[in-house]
Amino acid sequence: MSGGDIDIQQTGAGTLDDTLDDRAGPRPEPAAGGAGLRKEDLHASVSSPVLDTMNFLNEITLRYPEAISFAPGRPYDGFFDNEQIFTHIRRFLDHLAAEGSTPQDVRTAVFQYGPTAGQIQDVLADSLRVDEDIDVPPESIVVTVGAQEGMLLVLRALMGGPDDVLLVSSPCYVGITGAARLLDVTLTAVEERENGISCDDVEAAILAEHARGRRPRAFYVVPDHSNPSGTTMDLKARHALLDLAARHDFLVLEDTPYRLVSPGTPLPTLKSLDRERRVVHLGSFSKTLFPGARVGFVIADQRVVDADGRGGLLADEIAKIKSMVTVNTSSLSQAAVAGALLASDGRLSELNTDAAAYYGRAMSSVLAGLDRTIPADRRAALGVRWNRPTGGFFLRLEVPFRADNAALTRSAQDFGVIWTPMSYFYPEGGGEHAIRLSTSYLTTAEIEEGTARLARFIAAESAAAR
Template structure:
């Protein structure tokens, strides 16, 4: 039976008419159509070194890890086959790797495992942008994924132009002051400090310290997106999160570049303390998990196991 009900495009959410929402699909389709071409646009890692059988090896290693940790066969079966915990089942391993690789010392409870960094952006934006006067500052040019997520959520974006000679804290502060003058609240600033996509810019040590000080002074949260650090040449500079003494940085990570994109596993470090009017206290990670439970329920247990 063929449905003959026709919906007008104008009756759908206005974001669906925005060309930015076609970008990801377009980039992936072009790459699939021309497999011999080397495209720098979608951030795809080279897959010539991948061995399909490695997936099985990695999964077996994780199952052995659970068994050695004292999990029963029933517990392992449930962990792999059932809906998993919303916040993720490899948070302890992520916390350990962050401590070793990035000197970011956080508890597993402050981490949320996500379906790639793209879901992480959506969750963080939904939680932080609370009203019509809240705006998101973005370092411009910026990653199209944050633009699309904000568009879906009807979140106003304010571009902070990145000069040709590199990142400028003065421009961030000027944007904050302009928005305050307009009666709006700059809630957060999205930035990729290391090898930013698409500009390629890396923020220097002095500017990183200035940005953290500025954020603390203006009560601005920094959304630090760090997908490229472990695949970049040379010794990386310390992350903003590792230097965050004021609790102003929400750190986003992805295993798409360091493991493989098909796993679709990312994470959020959100250790900020949230207090309610009745004195109850939680972590921002707990609040993000509530949103995730209504979006993807949980990140694939099999993908987490392989990662």
């Protein structure tokens, strides 16, 4: 995250700036209207705490490199092979040739700017059909720079005026709340219950927004092993949410990064159950293939009709916006992703069998480590508890003390363990007494030592809070 920082090298004589300061005397403050800018004149989003969260975690990680970190929701590096990239790209180039592309066509496909909406939609549509039972035309898919760009583009397309509102679960992935703040989109949080989101709560929020004269445009949800709390919607709740969307005329933004890297048979996606085109599906290959590709996609098969009655797809409108943001998604990255899909006949679930088993074991190891280091009688006395996700990368742990940045700093400095404050994920405040643990990136040995350190930290903070 600090790749753009400039490192000014120092010598025994000091920096060049020091020498100039000695000669010229004190440097004056920038004059108003000159190069100096006032933060209050910038967009309000740059002062949002949401945009500072990752920077703070990165700073803590760099400051305490020996600490074991349960913070990053990253895939495990052990599944990556340097030669995979070349194999995947070569397979896609061979595929293009087999489909009748000339050598010049193939060169253009990887070296030139590509179509804004992407150039691997046919491959993606085939994969979605065989692996997820999502049957949509290729033209309804927009290939994006990760799911994060997809969120930004979809919000920009859907939110047409100041009275349009985005509903989100709370706690919620910071990427969607950050995108909303960048675009000045009004957010309304729907508090998550112990077992996930309740459709009754969503409906109550919708009715309240209507009473305020506002229009709930969409509801964002991660139905499978959500980030940050790890909850999963059951099948009944999925059908109920789709019925609710039809009754109250809003869209569901479905984000699904963890379902194919979790053990067991996943529940159907909301999009595969969608019969009225109520779901805009956000997909990503960051967890299922590799995050360095930065390739995601949006399925937007909703019809859009203009004032003259002419129609098209929401995907077309999203592509127009993308043309002014990133122009197109990297052709080489698309080639690598498509090559991997072709190699597995589109079955990402089978390609990720080993990864899903690994992440399942990692989650089980963290839960076992917590059980061992904070046994039932001890956690009852402390007022500590945690949920038990069946997959994904994250779980939620509640503590009797304030789990803020100051506590995180003490945890890293004095106990050598890093975690993420859950308060980062509450768009309207909350979560001050809970932490998020990521289970994906650590080895079994690191998990064992890390949970022991975490238990000692929790005991010390709980005693201090009494």
